[in-house]
Amino acid sequence: MTIDTTPKMTWWNRLSHPGQFVALTRPLVLPLALLTGVLFAVGLWYGLFSSPPEKYMGDTVRIMYVHVPTAWLSQFVYATMAVSALGTLVWRHPMADVSMKAAAPLGAAFTAMALFTGSLWGRPTWGTFWEWDGRMTSTLVLLFIYLGIVALWRAFDDQLRAARVVAVFTLVGAVNIPIIKFSVDWWSTLHQPASVFRADGPTMPGEILTPLFVMFFAFTFLFITLQLAAMHTEVRRRRITTLERRAARGDAR
């Protein structure tokens, strides 16, 4: 490697320029959307038609094919936000702001879906829609954190200023989530008789793993596609704000 200090369009530089970022990633959206569609079609076919009922849970196991991916995304999206928050705070990367803002409502939606499917799965297997079980409770707290972050974004007028404040809060949340998880687990084992069903039980046979994996990738790619599209929208929205401000200044003169 030679040391060259002239500014160059490396991939990192291109990614940190909003216009370049859009130009670079725009062609990815359509293929990703198609891939997501195919994965969903295959996953649904496997999940609903081509897999046998499970030995202990029967057909309710099919809820797992939409529950586990959304539960995974509820945490993965927060990890995305935390990494983006680091990008905002440490490198002042302009696209990190945008990624953080785009991810928050998506994360809230996936977390809400995980809770929804979880309670529909809980009714036939545990006999109740809501159990104050460690995992469900900490997912509920996570949903509250997501909604708080969305509300915090909306409370600011200046989005660049909002980004840095939200980044601080996102990281505070990221440090706290393991503590919340631990405390909730501690609390729910104290209050609960051991009769409640533990999901880890028997190992899963292949015919259940296949639809689970396909759906897992389908949901993950859906998140990536929506995240990219939302980021492009956010870049455009900031451009609009700049133009409107410029126009207002021009009119005033």
Place this chain on the structure above:
Amino acid sequence: MIALGAHAEFIIAAYVGVFAGLAALIGWTVFAARQTKRRLEELGDGQRANSSAQ
């Protein structure tokens, strides 16, 4: 459609709920994208949005 056993309504509700949620999410993303694109064109910046700095 295959028979979904004793708890069919829960399975169907879960799938319908999730896919309604996903449809809303996709619809909202597409709607926001269209809206900002239209607004940019109104401001006379349709093509340059991709190439110019902030």
Place this chain on the structure above:
Amino acid sequence: MNGFWSVLSREIRLSLRGGGEILTLVLFFVIVGAVVPFAVGPDKALLARIAPGIVWIAAFLAMLLGLEKLFGPDRADGTLALYRLADIPLSAVVAAKVIAHWLTAALPLILASPVLALLLAMDATSFWRTVLSLLLGTPALAGFGAIGAAVTVATRRGGLLAPILIAPLSVPVLIFGVGAIAPTGGPDQAQAAILLLAALSLMVVVLSPFAAALAIDWGED
């Protein structure tokens, strides 16, 4: 260090001069606790069982109430901008304010807790446990409160937002706080809860001034 003490004494003097504010907060704390028997019925056994939770919720709500006073007035009159330029770090100023917040918003509640204990038919042992767990846990609430107040201070309508943001973060404080009073899992679990509560408070008190100072500093440009 000099600046730290002067901020601390300024904060305490300001809230004492307000006079009624601390009294109002204590009154709120007692009233929230006293309203519960009207809602659940005056069954002494039931009240004694849920008393730890009631005391903690009353303290939690009362501490949320005072949050807007933490940075809001200082930002409105420009003091916060001066603090950012001061020769002591902003995190030291925030630490002083957190301590002052605890002294003026949490300590009076703990002193008033005997009233609630009496009203809610607590016995002596669980009363002392309550005092201990409030002493150990409220610093963490003050620290989280400072973070919530700091991230919302630059917004136009931060009033309701700060409680929404920090309530989920405060879940562990409530869990261990109540766990330390009501040993549902036996006395050794209560011991563990006390230790975990103390560890949590230490961590939050040490780290929150830095996070809050960062949020204030970067929210202001």
